[in-house]
Amino acid sequence: MATRTTLRVLYQDTGSNRGGYNIGYCNPDATDAQLKELGQRLNALTTNTFMGVQRTDVTDITTAEFEYTLTAEEPRVTEEPIMPVFAGSGSYDATLAFNYELNAPAGYFEDIDVTRSQNTNDFAVSMSKTSSYVAGQYTLTAYLTRNGAQVSNRAETVIALS
Amino acid sequence: MFDIQMFGANDTITASNTVDIVAGFVDGDTRTFKVPNPRSDLTSSDIENVDTWIAANNIIIGDRTGASSTGINSATLVNTMKTRLDLT
Numbered sequence: 210m211a212t213r214t215t216l217r218v219l220y221q222d223t224g225s226n227r228g229g230y231n232i233g234y235c236n237p238d239a240t241d242a243q244l245k246e247l248g249q250r251l252n253a254l255t256t257n258t259f260m261g262v263q264r265t266d267v268t269d270i271t272t273a274e275f276e277y278t279l280t281a282e283e284p285r286v287t288e289e290p291i292m293p294v295f296a297g298s299g300s301y302d303a304t305l306a307f308n309y310e311l312n313a314p315a316g317y318f319e320d321i322d323v324t325r326s327q328n329t330n331d332f333a334v335s336m337s338k339t340s341s342y343v344a345g346q347y348t349l350t351a352y353l354t355r356n357g358a359q360v361s362n363r364a365e366t367v368i369a370l371s
Numbered sequence: 372m373f374d375i376q377m378f379g380a381n382d383t384i385t386a387s388n389t390v391d392i393v394a395g396f397v398d399g400d401t402r403t404f405k406v407p408n409p410r411s412d413l414t415s416s417d418i419e420n421v422d423t424w425i426a427a428n429n430i431i432i433g434d435r436t437g438a439s440s441t442g443i444n445s446a447t448l449v450n451t452m453k454t455r456l457d458l459t
Contacts (some may be wrong), residue, residue, distance in 0.1 A: 222408055232431060233402050239430045245396050247430050254390060255408045356429070358437040 212237045212268045212359065218248040220257035227260065237266065238357040277305070277353050279332070281366035284349075290335040291321065293366045295351045297330035305353050305360065307332050313347035313368075344371050381457035388450050392418070394425065395444040396433035409448060418446040 233291040235244060241264065248262040277299030284293035307323055321336045334349060335370075347368045353361035390409040394402050410417075425431060426442035433440070 216407075220407070228407065230405060230407060232404050232430050234434055235430055236432050236439070239428075242430060243430055247425070247428075250424055251392075251406055253419055254406055254410060254413055254421065256410055257408050356432050356437045356439050358432070 212266055214239065215265045215267075216244055216247070217244040217263040217265075218251055219260040219263060220252060220255070221260055222257050229263065235264075236357040275359075275361050276300070277361040279351055279353065279361050279364035281349075282363050284366055284368050286368055286370060290337050291318075292333050292335045293349050294370065295332045295364050295366075297332060297353075297361075299330070299361070301325075301330045306355070308333070308352050308354055309334055310350045311336075311347065312350070314343075317342040317347070338370065342367060342370060346370075352357075379457050381459070383457070384452065385455070386450065388448070391447045391449050392421075392448070394431055394442045395438075395441040396411045396435075396438040397441055398433055398436050398438035400433040400435045400438060400446040401444060402431075402434065405449075413448070416440075418443060 214235045214237040216235045217229045218225070218232060221227050232247070233249075244262050244264055249259055252259040253348045277297060279295045279297055280293040282296060284291060307325065309323065311318065311321070316339055318336045319339050321334065323333070324333050325331070326333070332351065334351065347370070348365055349368060350363050350365045352359055352363045388409055389407050390391065390406040390413065391403055393404050394404070396402075422443035425440055429439050431440045432438060
């Protein structure tokens with residue numbers, strides 16, 4: 210899913226008329242506090258009273274518009290390091306950022322590192338179990354972003370530890 | 372012969388002021404947003420302060436590819452006067 214965020218600055222003029230103006234697309238990773246500060250800095254250029262900002266997040270849930278596709282391969286868990294691989298298809302460039310989310314309690318894994326195959330655009334997430342891990346199933350989710358906007362599907366794989 | 376009267380007694384005149392800010396992005400895209408009612412003492416330094424903050428914080432992104440902002444390319448004070456002619 211790709212999320213687009215737009216921003217509108219709200220104000221009241223010296224005649225007590227309320228209005229607003231659009232800033233357009235903003236980084237979906239921007240916090241509310243950052244967006245508010247942008248609105249305040251722009252408002253400081255004016256005689257208006259700042260009334261806040263209006264943030265709109267639109268999430269696109271269609272599935273066929275990603276420019277890059279990640280496919281999770283079955284992870285090998287019997288040897289260290291554990292190295293789930295996400296096979297990539299699409300045009301890779303340096304503006305893409307690889308992101309992962311590991312649904313496991315802190316302290317179960319260590320030495321987590323990401324490498325990308327120059328030839329195949331596959332991504333490997335290597336990690337090791339710590340001595341305090343607990344047997345169970347843990348989900349690793351990977352996706353690509355560019356300037357904070359998601360540009361690939363979210364690919365999931367399950368790491369089953371016994 | 373007719374005399375053309377520019378402003379009739381019942382015409383409505385409205386004035387508005389904006390500072391039109393053009394933001395640039397690393398992919399070459401630009402975007403203009405119109406900020407109404409700029410201060411009368413607004414200076415280029417005020418704009419440059421916002422410019423620095425926008426460029427450093429990557430809050431605004433481009434429409435085409437979501438590219439990062441390079442800051443403010445230009446800012447223009449625009450005064451607009453509109454006269455709505457009374458046709459009754």
